[in-house]
Amino acid sequence: MENAVIYNHLLTILDEKHIARDEYLKKHTYTKLGGKADFFVTPNRYEDVQKVVKLCHEQRIPLTLIGNGSNLIVRDGGIRGVVLSLANLNKITTDGTRVVAESGAAIIETSRKALAAKLSGLEFACGIPGTVGGAVFMNAGAYGGEIKDVLESILVVDKHGDLVKREAKDLDLAYRHSNISENGDIVLSATFQLKEGNYDEIKAIMDDLTFKRESKQPLEYPSCGSVFKRPPGYFAGKLIQDSDLQGTRIGGAEVSKKHAGFIVNVDNASATEYISLIQHVQKTVKEKFGVALEREVRIIGEEIEE
Known part of the structure; x- marks a missing residue:
């Protein structure tokens, strides 16, 4: 067409x-x-x-x-x-111990809304840069917590355009995985079941996690966040660091000197350069340690036609 x-x-x-x-x-x-x-x-x-x-x-x-x-x-x-x-769908509401957030709402803002309502359970999400929809889609997690720990249900548009409610138990939630894309669903909102807590205690945890994130991650440059999933028994960043890859560049893309698990766009990198550097890191770590790094970041779209 x-x-x-x-x-x-x-x-x-x-x-x-x-x-x-x-x-x-x-x-x-x-x-x-x-x-x-x-x-x-x-x-x-x-x-x-x-x-x-x-x-x-x-x-x-x-x-x-x-x-x-x-x-x-x-x-x-x-x-x-x-x-x-779905950036325009970004409302967040609280109802008792539940927080209902639309897909386009930032998961960070959702954790702050929970704090304001003195609800505990989403503290781990206070530094995750994605949306609620994206966080549910990949069962995002940080600092020992995951979306599956607090998710009750989601409202989706299925591939036929119908509104459907799905329970968390039916989403096959695992480490950085759900079956949402396999079902052809689009998340419109998510309901989180939290617990009543103490405002000061919740805030102290969130402040500590925010400090850890800001002090260790290269937030001053564009990046996709953590590039690789955690390999069983290892840490991706440590493997990359021990492979002497920090500071390695292809074009404008660089393995961060601050955190080896990040690849940063330091000088108007192209997607081709960025992806090439990801592949170089995977190849080098595999050769040196025999560990296959699996991407956490999604890559979509078409190459430029020659």
Whole structure:
């Protein structure tokens, strides 16, 4: 289907201000990498998300969901079809010991909302840079806590455009894994079951974790956060450090000198350079220690056509 036709279809669902054409995705990723999306849409109502999903399903238009781009690399050729951002769906509410957060809300803000309500359980998330939807999608975790520890249920749009509630126990939540993408679901909101706690004690934990994060991680440069999953019995950062890879560069991408588990965009790197450095790190660690580092970061999109 021609892009002009797709655009006209989208205009029947969304205001023009919620549809961007030929949008550079590096504007929407933490790595500052990524080519153009044919269409970048930002609905602010559940029913509009449903309509976009139904349109793409019925007309066979490629549909790609991105969160806030914190754990994502988009290749330099960009993404064809429709890229869906739920950044406008960002409400967070509390109800007793439950916190309900929409997909586009920052998980950090969700942990702060829990603090304000004197609810304990989300302290571990106070430094995770992603959205609620992304955190649920990958069962994000830090400092000994994971989303699966506190998640009760999610509301999704399924691949047919229907609203469906799914219980946490049915999501196959494991280390940096869920079955959400396998089911073709798009998370609209998540409900977290927390416990009553003491404000000062919760805040002290969050302040300590924030200090640890800011003092150890290279937050001064664009990056995707922790690039690799933790290999069983090892720490990815330690393996990379012991492989003498810190400071290694390909183009504008560099293995962080501050934290070896991070690859930072220090000088207008291309996605190709960034991905090449990831592969170089994997190859070197495998050769030196026999350990295969598995990516935590998602890589999507197309290469630039020669």
